[in-house]
Amino acid sequence: xxxxxxxxxxxxxxxxxxxxxxxxxxxxxxxxxxxxxxxxxxxxxxxxxxxxxxxxxxxxxxxxxxxxxxxxxxxxxxxxxxxxxxxxxxxxxxxxxxxxxxxxxxxxxxxxxxxxxxxxxxxxxxxxxxxxxxxxxxxxxxxxxxxxxxxxxxxxxxxxxxxxxxxxxxxxxxxxxxxxx
Amino acid sequence: xxxxxxxxxxxxxxxxxxxxxxxxxxxxxxxxxxxxxxxxxxxxxxxxxxxxxxxxxxxxxxxxxxxxxxxxxxxxxxxxxxxxxxxxxxx
Numbered sequence: 001x002x003x004x005x006x007x008x009x010x011x012x013x014x015x016x017x018x019x020x021x022x023x024x025x026x027x028x029x030x031x032x033x034x035x036x037x038x039x040x041x042x043x044x045x046x047x048x049x050x051x052x053x054x055x056x057x058x059x060x061x062x063x064x065x066x067x068x069x070x071x072x073x074x075x076x077x078x079x080x081x082x083x084x085x086x087x088x089x090x091x092x093x094x095x096x097x098x099x100x101x102x103x104x105x106x107x108x109x110x111x112x113x114x115x116x117x118x119x120x121x122x123x124x125x126x127x128x129x130x131x132x133x134x135x136x137x138x139x140x141x142x143x144x145x146x147x148x149x150x151x152x153x154x155x156x157x158x159x160x161x162x163x164x165x166x167x168x169x170x171x172x173x174x175x176x177x178x179x180x181x
Numbered sequence: 182x183x184x185x186x187x188x189x190x191x192x193x194x195x196x197x198x199x200x201x202x203x204x205x206x207x208x209x210x211x212x213x214x215x216x217x218x219x220x221x222x223x224x225x226x227x228x229x230x231x232x233x234x235x236x237x238x239x240x241x242x243x244x245x246x247x248x249x250x251x252x253x254x255x256x257x258x259x260x261x262x263x264x265x266x267x268x269x270x271x272x
Binding site: 021024025028029032033036037040042045046049050053054057116117120121124135136139140141142164167168170171181 | 228
């Protein structure tokens with residue numbers, strides 16, 4: 001099994017399209033899930049997944065098998081997703097339907113009014129992309145700081161700093177809109 | 182003289198309770214995607230289309246340095262027309 005995996009990675013590195021297809025089919029779900037966590041829109045996550053795999057295909061010769069395919073793919077997908085977010089209008093990046101459809105709401109969510117949801121979503125949409133992505137991955141998705149750091153290509157300390165700054169800016173923004181979290 | 186600690190925290194950043202409340206609010210407002218998300222369709226056909234489009238585009242496009250070389254030759258021929266037979270002889 002391990003040998004098969006190594007052989008596929010080796011052939012991928014040499015530019016073999018069949019090996020690329022095998023990797024695509026094996027990892028498309030993980031890459032899509034990661035992209036969805038960042039862009040929070042299923043259609044956009046599909047586009048980002050294809051863009052990420054296109055970049056992966058282009059960069060096959062630079063792949064370092066010692067570092068593993070999935071972390072590398074996640075990092076490329078993160079950059080593709082960041083590029084997608086930067087192309088969007090500031091407040092259109094968290095579609096309202098996504099708030100309802102991604103998962104069943106927690107029991108405690110009932111206490112959060114529609115007004116607070118709307119304003120918090122707006123405030124989140126106004127955050128700089130780098131801060132927003134760090135906060136969403138680390139706080140909302142509860143991904144380990146190390147994983148977020150690897151995906152963003154920064155240190156764990158830098159992720160913690162971005163999350164802290166994101167929460168601080170959000171709190172200030174919400175306070176100005178009359179919401180005391 | 183000294184500001185209350187609460188105010189200092191408010192000005193300088195975020196205390197632990199505020200951070201916890203902000204996290205709770207965000208988790209309540211934005212549901213986590215979780216590990217079960219998968220695309221609604223197989224994305225491989227779209228990937229293949231993307232690869233085909235790029236290869237056609239690449240084959241059809243002429244690199245900029247080819248255009249620059251052609252432009253240089255035209256300019257050279259216009260400036261020194263007597264060199265045209267010499268250039269053609271050496272081609």
